[in-house]
Amino acid sequence: MPGNKPVLIIGAGPVGLVAAAALVREGIPVLVLEAGPTISTEMRASTFHAPTLDMLDDLGAAPEMIRQGLKGPILQYRQRDHSLIAEFDFGILADVTRHPFRLQCEQFKLTRILHDLLQTRPGYAIRFNAQVTDAIDHGDHVEAVLEDGTRIQGSYIIGADGARSAVRKSAGIEFEGFTWPERFLVLSTEFDFASIIPGLADVSYYADPEEWFFLLRVPGVWRAMFPVAAEVPDEETETDEFARARFARILAGRDDYPLKHRTLYRVHQRVASTFRKGRLLLAGDAAHINNPLGGMGLNGGVHDAVNLVEKLARVIRGEADEAVLDRYDRQRRGVTVEHVQRxxxxxxxxxxAKTPEEQADFRNRMAEAASDPAKAHAYLMGMSMMNSLKRAAEIE
Structure with missing residues (x-):
């Protein structure tokens, strides 16, 4: 190993800590540089797909996640009048995964679980209040420059520092794509929607040409997501009146759900022009961001980290040439564009869907897939991101 310098991981979010756990398991030392004063407590993403849980199980994190989370075995699509378009049971994937369900578990729980596991393992170090402003590739080693001027050397840098990644910007890598004109509003309430909507699944998407939404149960609360038109001022979305009006559209005559949490954010579809530039590597939101429908952003980031570490560990141990890292870029960037973004x-x-023809096409496609076990299996292979992993493995 080159001078026993640690791999520098920028960002202690789920992707950064998955990369850290995977490297430490390979016997490779890491130093995680986190801008914040502690592990973040933000709720943010909360959906974990079956293959992601398999990967996290290999790292020792899945059992505690399952204990703290909520299994969602059923996925539903509904119309605004609550009529069922289609229902899928993830149990049908039991032939290809150890975890045939979606797990609803806020991402801050995963980061804490991983951090706790790693603190007992040699080779793991983390530094808080360490805002990285520059990442430099010196050819045979790297250097991270902190906001206070401190310079830290390492063997490689993994930029897991989010959509505004300093690592990506330092490397001069373009972040190609677009931003949706509407924003997404997430409202959380302790009210149990299943008590007033018969047969409601823990993961339910509502199709509507005027205002689609989805309902997602996580431990203790339901999260409801709505699109917000571009012309609506941010300040208006922050009012209780606006929240009540959104809630009122879920079920006629009801708008009195207690509001526990509210988040408004802009939604992007962007992919870095490359996930690797020399010894500077990107993963997670630093490499790609997408809208949250389907829960593919965080999961894709975990898949990046696991794929990257498998290759990087071999390079560091001298078992593979650095060119294998280009395959990481081809595989993960390839499936991000080909599968996740699409x-x-x-x-x-x-x-x-706006027109009656488009709406009917969606309803018919979903109903047909749900009614046939083979088609349902194929559909959930895509939704759970297993197909994207299979495709990545095929890319040389």
Missing amino acids: QTIQNKKNLE
């Missing part, structure tokens, strides 16, 4: 864009188009 699927998340299509998910949004399905829910907001």
